[in-house]
Amino acid sequence: MADINFLKAPQPRDEAVAVIELLFFAYRDFVSDPDQVLADVGFGRAHHRVLHFVHRAPGMSVAELLDILKITKQSLARVLRQLVDGGYIEQRTGSADRRQRLLFTTDRGKDLIDRLIALQARRIETALEQFSADERRSIRAFLMAVTDESEHAHIADRLLPAQTSAAPGKET
Amino acid sequence: MADINFLKAPQPRDEAVAVIELLFFAYRDFVSDPDQVLADVGFGRAHHRVLHFVHRAPGMSVAELLDILKITKQSLARVLRQLVDGGYIEQRTGSADRRQRLLFTTDRGKDLIDRLIALQARRIETALEQFSADERRSIRAFLMAVTDESEHAHIADRLLPAQTSAAPGKET
DNA sequence: AAAATAAGTCAATATGGCTGACATAAATTT
DNA sequence: AAATTTATGTCAGCCATATTGACTTATTTT
Numbered sequence: 001m002a003d004i005n006f007l008k009a010p011q012p013r014d015e016a017v018a019v020i021e022l023l024f025f026a027y028r029d030f031v032s033d034p035d036q037v038l039a040d041v042g043f044g045r046a047h048h049r050v051l052h053f054v055h056r057a058p059g060m061s062v063a064e065l066l067d068i069l070k071i072t073k074q075s076l077a078r079v080l081r082q083l084v085d086g087g088y089i090e091q092r093t094g095s096a097d098r099r100q101r102l103l104f105t106t107d108r109g110k111d112l113i114d115r116l117i118a119l120q121a122r123r124i125e126t127a128l129e130q131f132s133a134d135e136r137r138s139i140r141a142f143l144m145a146v147t148d149e150s151e152h153a154h155i156a157d158r159l160l161p162a163q164t165s166a167a168p169g170k171e172t
Numbered sequence: 173m174a175d176i177n178f179l180k181a182p183q184p185r186d187e188a189v190a191v192i193e194l195l196f197f198a199y200r201d202f203v204s205d206p207d208q209v210l211a212d213v214g215f216g217r218a219h220h221r222v223l224h225f226v227h228r229a230p231g232m233s234v235a236e237l238l239d240i241l242k243i244t245k246q247s248l249a250r251v252l253r254q255l256v257d258g259g260y261i262e263q264r265t266g267s268a269d270r271r272q273r274l275l276f277t278t279d280r281g282k283d284l285i286d287r288l289i290a291l292q293a294r295r296i297e298t299a300l301e302q303f304s305a306d307e308r309r310s311i312r313a314f315l316m317a318v319t320d321e322s323e324h325a326h327i328a329d330r331l332l333p334a335q336t337s338a339a340p341g342k343e344t
Numbered sequence: 345a346a347a348a349t350a351a352g353t354c355a356a357t358a359t360g361g362c363t364g365a366c367a368t369a370a371a372t373t374t
Numbered sequence: 375a376a377a378t379t380t381a382t383g384t385c386a387g388c389c390a391t392a393t394t395g396a397c398t399t400a401t402t403t404t
Contacts, residue, residue, distance in 0.1 A: 063350065073351070073353095077351095094350095099349070099351070101350080101352090
């Protein structure tokens with residue numbers, strides 16, 4: 001077997017470097033899954049990211065989206081415009097704060113993002129199959145730990161509950 | 173605590189979506205660590221990636237590097253030229269195949285990549301601290317499983333042995 | 345009324361990627 | 375030996391995504 005070495009218990013720095021590279025390879029391959037579907041509708045990965053997060057947290061403001069993506073509003077502008085013009089995303093004036101433009105996916109947007117998520121989820125589900133519930137918990141906890149501490153509350157509050165709330169009665 | 177939900181055991185699709193997002197956040201933050209250092213020398217993330225992999229597998233050919241990065245030679249050209257012109261990477265004609273230009277980091281290149289790796293490794297080491305050796309093995313195995321199957325031999329052969337061989341006598 | 349905020353826009357620029365075409369040298373095949 | 379293939383480099387043009395900076399409009403907060 002060629003892939004035995006990475007399973008060894010290496011020195012801390014070596015282990016970190018291995019994980020750095022594994023993160024690169026994993027990310028490189030998993031973000032490329034939707035490329036063909038995106039190209040067919042004339043979109044890129046930036047459109048995918050916007051659609052994904054709007055879908056996952058419907059009604060989010062533009063400012064919140066910018067904060068998740070960590071890009072400037074000028075960068076978002078073109079991509080969001082194309083998504084709105086193409087009928088994938090809808091903007092509604094906020095009721096509490098009428099300055100806000102709250103973002104929602106349309107049926108068309110939902111159809112597209114569902115197809116994109118299916119491609120990536122298949123890869124992730126397959127990768128997770130070999131692990132126990134505890135091991136999967138560790139994997140999720142590790143990825144969270146790699147993320148900036150300051151983002152944790154953000155992520156847990158706005159994104160992850162949206163998914164666990166779909167499976168109620170499943171406490172701790 | 174706000175970040176309890178992601179630790180729950182969710183439905184397969186929900187779990188996959190959570191992991192997709194966690195991968196996005198983890199990658200987003202960990203690749204940004206070296207940005208300031210890179211900007212100081214006038215380089216970007218593309219230079220970092222090239223320097224990293226050349227450093228980790230000294231003497232690799234241009235073709236091998238392209239295969240790892242999954243970009244075209246025209247995309248690599250400018251970045252590699254700047255690294256060579258700046259004295260960070262050295263090209264030597266292959267002895268077995270004189271068409272090849274084998275790539276090596278110079279002392280200058282090693283100094284820079286060492287600083288960049290230190291930044292990312294600190295983040296990864298900190299994230300790994302809370303996990304046992306078995307859990308860490310699972311984390312590495314998961315990231316490998318997310319990567320295309322066809323890349324496994326490549327990664328294990330060319331990259332990871334270079335790091336475990338640096339700590340000899342540390343078997344299993 | 346004044347100041348701050350949310351969003352949008354215009355303009356210029358940088359980075360990193362792409363395709364296509366072509367050139368050179370060296371290795372391999374016939 | 376000639377023809378072909380391979381490894382690399384290069385020119386030219388283009389596209390997608392991102393940046394900074396300046397400014398506008400509508401709305402909310404002070």
